[in-house]
Amino acid sequence: MIGVEPWVINVAELKFFGYLADLAGSRKREVTLERAVPLRELLPPRFPKENIIILINEKAASLDSVIQNEDSVVFMPILSGG
């Protein structure tokens, strides 16, 4: 089961940057996971599958990477600078 339950302490945190926050519907989400799940199961279907930065606990990851409670996940667009 996956649910948005901000009052639960045992959660995984997802942070979205740039246009990915628009697609995810928020800049930050906390989710409670009853089991470890691949990231792609937590994202809306329109979410891009490539050309993005995914970091789980500061380490490079992919949409197939599995997360669990207490993980911290960051999604960022690839930028090329000002």
Place this chain on the structure above:
Amino acid sequence: MKGYAGKLLRVNLTDGKISKEEISESMKKDFLGGRGFAVKLLWDEVKRVDPLSEKNKIILATGPLSGQMLPSSGKMVIASKSPLTGGYGDGNIGTLASVHLRKAGYDVVVVEGRSEKPCLLVIEDDQVRIVEASELWGKNTFDVQDHLEKTYGRNSGILLTGPAGENLIPISTVMSQRGRAGGRPGMGAVMGSKHLKGVVIKGTGSIPNADDGQLKALGKKGYEEIKGKESYDFWMRQGTMQAFEWCNENGCLPTYNFREGVFEFSKEMDGYVLEQFHVDRKGCPMCNMQCGHVIKDSEDQRAELDYENVGMLGPNIGLRDLRQVALLNRMADEWGLDTISLGSGIGFLMEASERGLIKEKIGWGDFVAAQKLIREIGMGEGTGSLVSRGVKAASEALGKDSYRWAMHVKGLEISAYNCHGCPGMALSFGTSPIGASHKDAWIIAWEIATDRFSYSKEKVEKLVEFQRIRGGFFESATVCRLPWVEVSFGLHWYPEYLEAITGIHRTWEDLYQIGDRIYTLIRAFWKREIPQFGRTWDFPPDRWFEEPHSQGKVKGVTVDRKKYEEMLSYYYQLRGWDENGIPLKQTLDRLELKEVAKEITGSF
């Protein structure tokens, strides 16, 4: 070859001679345009001269894609021997001058000599005049832009130097359209040294393309593709300012003269704050993803912001108020000062003050002091004059180990990415062909997405690939580098555009070869102009190797010098340069630059 006006306009300001020359087919084929044309001309015509003497030349160069009806093509390159670095200097600028120059029937303008009195170069199709402009000398770039638009019409291509360029300040740049800037390594000062206040261009012709119908159809599809991208709406809201939050999160926001990578007040001035203040959007011609965001500054004047200038005039000097940053940015644009070098210079002075190395007390984030310093830097007077010639020269004058935190490579100030924890990006700054510019290879996002702290060969290979695309092709074509990555605009479009324009089919491999030729010739130019030039010039400052951040994601991390050396050696190997970074004879032969070998004395 189709797609070029085919003419080079040469103007000598000393004797007033104006001539038009054919651009050879080999020049078009081997150097493409823009940066390629610029370095070839400088190599052939500017040898060991004082950059601020009348012997130096300034090149305004377009390429086959410039000013065409295709995405983000309203760009041109302004190049010269740099008074800031002593080596090759250039910058691209988005300006109507690009569009009009091509319509006027020229691909390139070479300005040489020095006018006795301040002047304007006015190009109206084949009517070319040098016009006295003493009344404009000393005026800021916004006022002069207004004046020239009244005189020549709003639809004119205008390039200007500001009061800083007139005062021969080496960190001065060229301005257009009240906010477009280009030519960081002192191109404004080269114009000033020639008493050339500005260039006005009006063209009414058309570019002789191989297949206009095909180009129109491809251009339309390209514009549509950009508009349909998922990231388009957000880009239109924040543009490059989305990098502010991004860099802060990744611990690479330049903060307190690059001492830290996160700014405690970042949420008060990031892209979301910009959205609240936004009053207008501006940009370059031919662009449907315009990224200049106008806000009202702290004096209620319009000022255009992007990430670079906010990063360097905000956290890098400890200033937390976006509207105050906007005011400093407007001042820089009016004076014709490069905002990156300016922010680095002010940060350097604040740190020098904190360390007691200068007697003035200039605290971090002191907005009043920063305004005073901008005026002093633009005039070359007072405390500000210490950094008017850049932080490299300032650290040489100041001594006391200040070179360790003078944030530059090859004399050009580092732009707004702090690389203690980004070795690939550090190498990108180290090997950028004009000094520490981010434009050639912004590899930082790729390395964070993959293996941030590695010093892998793959990273160096990626860096060279980015340089080939961005610094080689985009700067020579000339088109903006932003659509490709920012909105995932397909790279496949560019060879297609090039074929519709020139009638010649070329693959990316062919274009890489041109890029490699350009990089190697730029390298040779540095070596010829600065005999002691070599490997040691490709290193970022000690701060990145020795002084870790105290907070943020890369707290405690620095670049490993030994591993940086290994990456640099591999970079030279990929480029076909020797261990000192000097092009090998076989590389020059392979790139059809045989004549160059003879001139890099002592190298072979």
